[in-house]
Amino acid sequence: MADWHIDPSVEHIPAFTSLETVFALEGERLTRDPLSEVVRVSHDGVRYYVKRYSGAGKGLRRYLGRPRVKAEWQNLKRFAKWGIPTADVVAWGLERSGGQFERGAMITREIPNTDDLAVMAQSDDLRLSDAAWVDRLSSQLAHITRQMHDHHFAHNDLKWRNLLVDREGVLYLIDCPSGTFWFGSWLRRRIIKDLACLDKVAKYKLSRTQRLRFYLRYKGRERLRSSDKERIARVLNYFKGRE
Numbered sequence: 757m758a759d760w761h762i763d764p765s766v767e768h769i770p771a772f773t774s775l776e777t778v779f780a781l782e783g784e785r786l787t788r789d790p791l792s793e794v795v796r797v798s799h800d801g802v803r804y805y806v807k808r809y810s811g812a813g814k815g816l817r818r819y820l821g822r823p824r825v826k827a828e829w830q831n832l833k834r835f836a837k838w839g840i841p842t843a844d845v846v847a848w849g850l851e852r853s854g855g856q857f858e859r860g861a862m863i864t865r866e867i868p869n870t871d872d873l874a875v876m877a878q879s880d881d882l883r884l885s886d887a888a889w890v891d892r893l894s895s896q897l898a899h900i901t902r903q904m905h906d907h908h909f910a911h912n913d914l915k916w917r918n919l920l921v922d923r924e925g926v927l928y929l930i931d932c933p934s935g936t937f938w939f940g941s942w943l944r945r946r947i948i949k950d951l952a953c954l955d956k957v958a959k960y961k962l963s964r965t966q967r968l969r970f971y972l973r974y975k976g977r978e979r980l981r982s983s984d985k986e987r988i989a990r991v992l993n994y995f996k997g998r999e
Contacts, residue, residue, distance in 0.1 A: 760849035766863070769799050772847045778861045779808055791824065796866075803866040804846070810859050823850060824933045825860035831932040832864070838907060840900050841928045843867055867920055867928055874917035877961050884961050889925065894966060896927040898973035901950065904935075910946030911935045914953045948987065952994035 758775045766772050771781040783795035783806065791811040797804050809825040822830075829848040836842055843864035850860030876884060883889045897919070904911060911918075912934035920928040938946050951971075958967050968980075975984060 758849060758851040761847065763844075763846040766799075766804075766846045771797070771799075772804075772863060775849055775851055775859070775861060778806060778847070778863065779859065781806065805843070805864050805866060806861065807863075808859070808861045809850075811857075823857045823860055825850060825862055827936070828931070828933040829862045831935045832862075832930070834907075834909070835929055835932070838903050840903055841926055843928065843930050864930075867922065867930075869923045870920040870928065871922075872917055873919040873921060874915065874957065876921075877916055877957050887966075890962065890966055891969070892925050893921060893927055894970045895973055897954070898970050900927065900929055901954070902974050902976070905943075905947050905950070908937050908939055908943055909935060910938055910943065911950050911953075912946060914950040916954070916957045948990050948994055951987075951991045955991055956995060 760775045762772060771777050781795075781797060783797035786794045786796055786805075788794075792807060792809045794805055794807050797806060807825065807828065809823065811824075825848075829845050832842050832845050836844075843866075845862060846865050847863040848861070851858045871881070875881075901914070911929075911932055913932070918929065918931045920930060922928070951974075954970075955967065958970075971984070971988065972978065972980070977984070980988075
């Protein structure tokens with residue numbers, strides 16, 4: 757049985773009206789893997805990203821817990837609720853048979869005029885050499901990251917490829933199928949991973965001063981404490997030997 761939801765802003769788009777029509781539509785294929793695919797479609801000059809899942813996830817997630825697509829739309833909606841700029845989810849849902857996940861989909865509206873931070877890093881975009889531009893972005897990223905962690909939520913894949921910036925310098929957080937809530941030592945470990953994922957590229961593209969300023973903003977402090985120094989050491993060593 758299919759459970760499909762659609763935002764009033766796209767009710768007039770026939771291809772979005774049901775899970776069946778969403779799986780039947782054709783568009784520009786952007787990615788594909790054994791579990792999912794992403795296609796881009798346009799309607800009335802607006803582009804939409806359609807992510808279709810034919811599997812619930814890897815490992816135990818195939819049988820237990822939230823399907824990956826459900827985690828994706830729930831997490832993006834959480835970001836919007838917390839005031840974190842993200843893509844608008846305009847349609848979402850899944851289908852089960854005998855209690856088992858069969859397929860699911862999520863449609864997001866394109867955030868216009870944005871660039872992927874990972875692509876910017878790979879192309880040595882000149883904006884990354886602009887200290888004032890980086891400073892504004894760093895402040896936003898520190899706030900976004902703190903917002904998540906203050907809610908006991910870890911992204912679990914907080915990489916530059918999941919961060920978009922528009923022409924006005926507004927930062928957006930996208931793609932979060934692995935994020936969830938953690939507590940105690942489990943949360944602390946996931947926070948280290950989130951910070952390490954961000955620093956994996958930052959250490960090659962930003963100065964030590966810029967990276968330290970980001971961390972201080974994230975913690976809301978003027979100076980480092982001994983506990984901060986211990987955490988920073990764990991962040992720096994997180995991917996050691998795995999790169």
